[in-house]
Amino acid sequence: MAFDSLTEKLQNVFKNLRSKGRLTEDDVKEALKEIKRALLAADVNFKVVKDFIKSVQERAIGQDVMNGLNPGQMVIKIVNEELINLMGSETTEIQLQPGKAITVIMMAGLQGAGKTTTTAKLAGKFKLKGKKPLLVACDVYRPAAIKQLQVNGEKQGVEVFSMGENHKPANIARAAIEHAQKNGNDLVILDTAGRLHIDEDMMAELEEIKEEVEVHQTILVIDAMTGQDAVNVAKEFNEKVGIDGVIVTKLDGDTRGGAALSVKAVTGKPILYVGMGEKLSDLEQFYPDRMASRILGMGDVLSLIEKAEAEIDEEKAREMTQKLKKNQFDFDDYLESIKQMKNMGGLGNIMNMLPGLGGMGSKMKGLDDEQTAEAERKMGRMEAIIHSMTPAERANPDILSPSRKHRIAKGAGVDISEVNRMIKQFNEMKKLMKQFGKPGKKKKFGFPF
Numbered sequence: 001m002a003f004d005s006l007t008e009k010l011q012n013v014f015k016n017l018r019s020k021g022r023l024t025e026d027d028v029k030e031a032l033k034e035i036k037r038a039l040l041a042a043d044v045n046f047k048v049v050k051d052f053i054k055s056v057q058e059r060a061i062g063q064d065v066m067n068g069l070n071p072g073q074m075v076i077k078i079v080n081e082e083l084i085n086l087m088g089s090e091t092t093e094i095q096l097q098p099g100k101a102i103t104v105i106m107m108a109g110l111q112g113a114g115k116t117t118t119t120a121k122l123a124g125k126f127k128l129k130g131k132k133p134l135l136v137a138c139d140v141y142r143p144a145a146i147k148q149l150q151v152n153g154e155k156q157g158v159e160v161f162s163m164g165e166n167h168k169p170a171n172i173a174r175a176a177i178e179h180a181q182k183n184g185n186d187l188v189i190l191d192t193a194g195r196l197h198i199d200e201d202m203m204a205e206l207e208e209i210k211e212e213v214e215v216h217q218t219i220l221v222i223d224a225m226t227g228q229d230a231v232n233v234a235k236e237f238n239e240k241v242g243i244d245g246v247i248v249t250k251l252d253g254d255t256r257g258g259a260a261l262s263v264k265a266v267t268g269k270p271i272l273y274v275g276m277g278e279k280l281s282d283l284e285q286f287y288p289d290r291m292a293s294r295i296l297g298m299g300d301v302l303s304l305i306e307k308a309e310a311e312i313d314e315e316k317a318r319e320m321t322q323k324l325k326k327n328q329f330d331f332d333d334y335l336e337s338i339k340q341m342k343n344m345g346g347l348g349n350i351m352n353m354l355p356g357l358g359g360m361g362s363k364m365k366g367l368d369d370e371q372t373a374e375a376e377r378k379m380g381r382m383e384a385i386i387h388s389m390t391p392a393e394r395a396n397p398d399i400l401s402p403s404r405k406h407r408i409a410k411g412a413g414v415d416i417s418e419v420n421r422m423i424k425q426f427n428e429m430k431k432l433m434k435q436f437g438k439p440g441k442k443k444k445f446g447f448p449f
């Protein structure tokens with residue numbers, strides 16, 4: 001997870017600050033020195049770090065903070081606010097044309113940054129919002145890229161427009177927009193060709209597309225794992241082609257996080273989304289305040305809730321709530337809730353977003369991983385047990401006699417005590433959920449634990 005090491009270091013600095021009743025100017029300066037080191041180690045742009053520390057220092061070394069009741073806490077608050085500022089303060093939405101008018105988005109970026117994957121991810125997001133996207137294969141140099149867009153588009157249930165490799169990208173873009181007009185698409189996303197490095201041809205090609213068709217938003221995709229290189233790429237793209245926003249991919253694999261922290265300050269352009277994995281659902285809207293909370297180890301409960309809401313099938317959730325209210329929740333529903341939890345990326349992913357669990361030190365984190373793995377194994381055994389039940393048993397757990405339980409345990413390859421334990425837990429959970437299901441208490445979904 002991004003920022004792990006930064007979070008750990010910042011938490012140490014804050015622990016020190018909190019342990020002091022009063023803060024001297026030297027205490028604050030010492031803490032800022034450590035924060036500076038931590039940010040540089042996280043590969044944040046040097047000038048960005050310098051400005052950041054300066055802003056925090058100006059605010060922290062004041063009478064109000066140092067003489068306040070809880071100066072350590074105040075410094076943390078200032079760091080939090082400045083981190084939010086650094087990343088752009090507000091969430092920036094991709095600007096769409098009003099009504100049914102077609103919005104044209106051009107995706108740009110170096111080869112391998114995650115452009116094609118992100119294009120499909122983005123289409124999925126807009127489809128959920130009721131748009132009818134058309135993805136356009138403008139990368140005419142790599143047949144594999146066209147194929148990849150087609151495969152991903154199909155997975156997302158979104159149409160892909162392609163003219164093969166023998167046309168100029170600008171012409172493909174023009175033809176795609178005509179197709180969109182006829183076809184009722186209100187969003188056209190152009191997947192352009194990347195290169196290994198920035199070169200004149202790539203920039204010229206993007207310019208040509210912009211001259212040929214009206215591009216409403218140019219979005220640059222950068223790879224977080226390439227750190228400051230990614231930020232330099234963003235700066236150059238912005239100067240040469242002009243960009244409206246950035247999507248930072250592979251934040252899941254980048255333990256430092258410097259690119260995400262620097263790009264807004266260096267380019268002046270906001271981060272719109274972040275890529276958190278290879279799955280097409282692994283794209284999160286970027287909230288500077290939530291990201292700051294994550295970095296400071298305060299968790300990101302809001303993103304977690306949003307993820308849950310997006311991943312959980314609304315229809316099924318409603319059905320389940322109804323069943324809970326009527327106390328008809330059965331093992332099939334239990335199985336479904338395990339499945340939905342898996343869709344959310346498993347327990348490990350969920351735990352990372354919970355306050356106090358995400359930013360733990362490596363030792364604690366190792367323990368967590370072990371516990372997570374154990375819980376996930378347990379979940380797998382539960383699934384096996386439920387799969388060994390007959391449909392009648394799943395629908396009506398009350399008929400589970402000892403001989404049936406024996407048969408189920410044998411089928412699932414577990415001890416009968418485990419079957420008994422699960423049934424007991426299930427009944428307890430049902431009781432608990434019944435309370436949640438009562439009118440007046442809003443509960444959209446239930447976890448198996």
Ligand code: GDP
Nearest residue numbers: 111112113114115116117249250275276277278
């Ligand atoms: P393009 O050359 O810029 O179009 O890049 P691709 O879309 O082909 O992506 C390159 C690789 O990065 C693929 O293996 C993707 O699955 C992977 N990738 C893209 N976004 C993410 C992300 O957010 N996280 C992770 N872990 N991998 C990603």
